[in-house]
Amino acid sequence: MTNSFKVKLGQGGYGGVYKGRLHDGRDVAVKVLNESKGNGEEFINEVASISRTSHVNVVSLFSYCFQGRKRALIYEFVPNGSLEKFIYQKNPNYKQLKLEKLYQIAVGIARGLEYLHRGCSTRILHFDIKPHNILLDKDFSPKISDFGLAKIFPGRESIIPMTGARGTIGYIAPEVCCREFGEVSHKSDVYSYGMMVLEMAGGRKNVDVGVGRTSEIYFPHWVYERLEVDEELGLQGIENEEDKESARKMIIVSLWCILTNPSSRPAMNRVVEMLEGSLDSLRIPPKPFLYPSRSQSQAPDSSASASLIC
Known part of the structure; x- marks a missing residue:
């Protein structure tokens, strides 16, 4: 999806954000959480809260990945950044x-x-x-x-x-x-x-x-x-x-x-x-x-x- 994390959009305390593309052609931002986040409270918070939302002024969560200690969130791509x-x-x-x-x-x-x-x-x-x-x-x-x-x-x-x-x-x-x-x-x-x-x-x-x-x-x-x-x-x-x-x-x-x-x-x-x-x-x-x-x-x-x- 991210072409082996080729394009990095940003970095935070949680980990990095990378540009990706879905099979249907939509651009996405993939937020990869650090493995050091303990029991994954921030990951659970983010999935649980934003999955309940749908508003033009709130970023859309398309999906997420959860495999062992590897966690990632797949968001809509917002081109102008922060x-x-x-x-x-x-x-x-x-x-x-x-x-x-x-x-x-x-x-x-x-x-x-x-x-x-x-x-x-x-x-x-x-x-x-x-x-x-x-x-x-x-x-x-x-x-x-x-x-x-x-x-x-x-x-x-x-x-x-x-x-x-x-x-x-x-x-x-x-x-x-x-x-x-x-x-x-x-x-x-x-x-x-x-x-x-x-x-x-x-x-x-x-x-x-x-x-x-x-x-x-x-x-x-x-x-x-x-x-x-x-x-x-x-x-x-x-x-x-x-x-x-x-x-x-x-x-x-x-x-x-x-x-x-x-x-x-x-x-x-x-x-x-x-x-x-x-x-x-x-x-x-x-x-x-x-x-x-x-x-x-x-x-x-x-x-x-x-x-x-x-």
């Missing part, structure tokens, strides 16, 4: 997508997550929403992928008893790391989505120590303070008033998504409504208490830095 290649201004190998397209991608991902949380026969929580796990088809429409950390719950229940954190640093909701912040639920995916869309709108990582001023290191804090006093956001890639409105909308919605208290975050169906509604109907959310004060951002100490990391 979103992370197209959103950061400092990526020399790929051209950053225009704001109009990034906005459309943000709406598509929100619709995919809304489907996983509410549209399936069972509620699916992804737990690893980040640019690397969003694939783009030939038209740059997004597809949520990599369900290795997903959790499945029957019915409408979504409060999750968990031991230990899961996800990727920089996108993990506070309650996943520390239960004192609230219950782990579908709102944890909402937080990860918000952090990702902030990076899409800003064209940079949310934490960037390479910026010129200390106050700009943590992008969510910097952009919130500018919104608070109604300052110009000064984002790159804004070509017209429509872009300006879309970027502002993406940022305000994202700030709602990353509120510290999970119960204060909107559900994904509400996120879709906010993105597709008018900018005038959106209000700026309260500042999460994990954010440092202005004085801290100018001269951060170790405690402030710890808050940012969390």
Whole structure:
């Protein structure tokens, strides 16, 4: 199928992804899991969760292979690869997508997550929403992928008893790391989505120590303070008033998504409504208490830095 794994598409902690072709001519992506994955929990998670889905913004699983300790997943081939290649201004190998397209991608991902949380026969929580796990088809429409950390719950229940954190640093909701912040639920995916869309709108990582001023290191804090006093956001890639409105909308919605208290975050169906509604109907959310004060951002100490990391 893969011509002896001739064309490699990518590499992750799970193993490699290779391009293949089925007998009927369809191109596929074959994800080969490492043999060191113990009892194969990630493999079982991925097959069990994604096999229940059918949505334009969720990658399709065609089949899987299971032979002894050898495990592979056969997915539809998504030609433009992952979103992370197209959103950061400092990526020399790929051209950053225009704001109009990034906005459309943000709406598509929100619709995919809304489907996983509410549209399936069972509620699916992804737990690893980040640019690397969003694939783009030939038209740059997004597809949520990599369900290795997903959790499945029957019915409408979504409060999750968990031991230990899961996800990727920089996108993990506070309650996943520390239960004192609230219950782990579908709102944890909402937080990860918000952090990702902030990076899409800003064209940079949310934490960037390479910026010129200390106050700009943590992008969510910097952009919130500018919104608070109604300052110009000064984002790159804004070509017209429509872009300006879309970027502002993406940022305000994202700030709602990353509120510290999970119960204060909107559900994904509400996120879709906010993105597709008018900018005038959106209000700026309260500042999460994990954010440092202005004085801290100018001269951060170790405690402030710890808050940012969390």
